[in-house]
Amino acid sequence: MSNGISLDQPYPTITESDKLYERALGLIPATTQTLAKGPQQYIKGVAPKYLKRGKGSHVWDVDGNEFIDFQMGIGPLSIGYAIDEIDEAIKAQLADGITFSMMHPLEVEVAELMREIVPNAEMVRYSKVGADVTSAAVRAARAYTGKKKILCCGYHGWHDWYVAVTDLNAGIPEEAQELTFTVNYNDLDQVRESIDDDVAAIILEPFVFEAPKEGFLEGLREICDEKGIVLIFDEMWTGFRIALGGAQEYFGVKADLSTYSKAVANGMPVSMLVGKKEIMNVFEKDVFFYTTFGGEALSLAAAKATIEYMKKHGVQKRIGEQGAKLKEGYNALAEKLGMASYTSCEGYPMRTIVKFDPSAGNPLELKSLLQQEMIKRGVLWGGFHNVSYSHSDADVEHTLAAYEAALPIVKSAVDAGDVKGALKGEPVGPVFRKTSNFNTKPNRK
């Protein structure tokens, strides 16, 4: 490539990353603010830990190493790093002010845009992070229905109502576990069994990697209508990626409430709760959901510019095309190299995951080895392709060439029955996110 990445380069020098990490140890609990960005997601001793610059789809770490990024800020960089049109909008707003003493016109302008593009967006509220709006949606559903229990599926943020049912629930009163239950994706029977008269809402990502079975989302809609339950789509990932109007537009199924954050402002912190007027009306008076920075103008300027950029450039189409090339390319290589029985790339093209079957070895060690070899070849790889509009044909070609060089190393280790021995550092830890059998706790009547 014309930049600083080559297929034939040594493992990166990570001296400055390690120095910063040493300073963070004992000072910043867990050293990170975002679990998925933390050191346990990257092979120790090989992967950098701190990034300091990005442009388009490429990032530079604190030691000056350049990578094609397939994490993209864990979702927010839907268009790419440092995109001129969006940055100009942020800078123009910066010159006028960030946070004001009264409401700002952008609150109205962005809400009008959301109403135009998102199928169920009759009303719109803002906050800062995804967990704010999933929690607000849950509170609204409880207030609207007068019921208490929540069925969920997947990850929805750090607040008590959700984290209570995970295995990282220290500090949350046990009573909270009696109000939230998990259901399995694509299993309408289990959803039906989990419902009683006190279920206020079902909240789920319309899909994560597995596609919805025919009739699944429609079936949820029917069950919710029948039982007076609020259907909430958590569109943190699907929103603005699968289609401009998110999964509701793509599948033609309307939720009562839906939540957005990651992709809506190309990296600026803003989240949105949108939905049907008759439910959103609870925020007019009875339900408290207010925060100092909710209408912060830099992020709203970024959201407006991001939506306009997406409308103008056909961002979702390109994300889908580049993602499909990566997915199909990976699977073709796995086939060619005789590895298809234990590794595959799965999911909708906008966001795919590389999986390893335990029959070939410990999946976390396999992931670590592939990560180690992709990082050596200039690809910042965490097991996913979080594709952005900036991922170019050259990026895709380089990444597939890197797989072509790295996968045989994984295969040799699998064939030798010693994946761990091929690792140059400690393997990665598990990702805190599952959509089935994750503390499944059906609602027993």
Ligand SMILES: Cc1ncc(COP(=O)(O)O)c(C=O)c1O
């Ligand atoms: C599907 C989903 N919902 C909610 C959240 C929570 O968002 P945040 O981390 O911004 O609070 C996330 C974050 O990863 C997510 O992926």
